Amino acid sequence: MKRRVFATIGAILAFALIAIYGVFREKELAIARAEGILEQLSTEPSSAERSQIPANLPLKSFELADTDYFDRSWQLWFDSKSSGRILITLHADRGIGVLPLLNSLDTLSLEGIEHHP
């Protein structure tokens, strides 16, 4: 009986640790993905995403300032002293639980990009 209780507690703890690790790993991926998107925008001025922010914005001057996670979405705020803020929203396709471990740069899809002066 005691062994079964310990096994259950151990399984729950292991699951929780894997889930936490998965989300932290996904956070790193989200940051890399968002930085990649900004880099891509600065080299491809005619892309569809680039048209959502002012054409003359110096994208090189933006630095990551805040990363938020809620409901399987990441919001990354990039800040520039002179050019305002850019918000990039990414959707993590693989969801919660242990599934964040299955996400990769490709499964973090771009949901939106906004410029806030």
Added chain:
Amino acid sequence: MTEAERRLELKNFAATLFKKESNHCQILVDIYAKATGLARSITPIIPMEMTSMSGSRPTIYKWAHGRNVTNALMDDLKAVLIGSSMRTGEGRGKGPYFAGNIAGADGFRQELRDKFNQIQHATAGVVIGYWHGKIGEWFARLLEDEPQDDLLYEQTAPVGIWLSDNPLDFLKLPNKVREAIGDNTCLKPQPILQWSPQMLANPPPTPGLWERETKRPK
């Protein structure tokens, strides 16, 4: 009023405030007050007289039809200030009722301010506290790097945990949030939206059957 009508009205109210009001805490408090005003029209509040062991007869208040209107309120605030649920395939910053992202934290206490969307963040704290309790708060704070956001969760998640299906708690929510995050420039909600005993004594007519509330917009 259906769920869709209620959320659309709240979205329009929020979008108007985003344009005309510069105090972000005030925007948040007034949206919460409007949301409670709209959600309480789902079903009337009914007073019930209880008999206690000591023989006194205190009055308690319940939602009619056994409804939990607080659940509807939380979903309304989430749809308008955060975005649709991922379950609907849309998600954060998306959906027919999302009022938009607004950056800034004027009117928030100094230690809670940053240049990003603190209105959304504060609402996320309340929603996480309400649905997921202390474990949700703990997990959200574990992921936070920014001290302001961590403190904001520390202040707002307990408000969500405190919130119950008790109509009196429900009506106190806007002011409770204001007390948790606001500085002295963030004022109580407009008098018409505040809780008062008169409001309880004169509940508005119920515009729709509560069953309509459970329908999701297509």
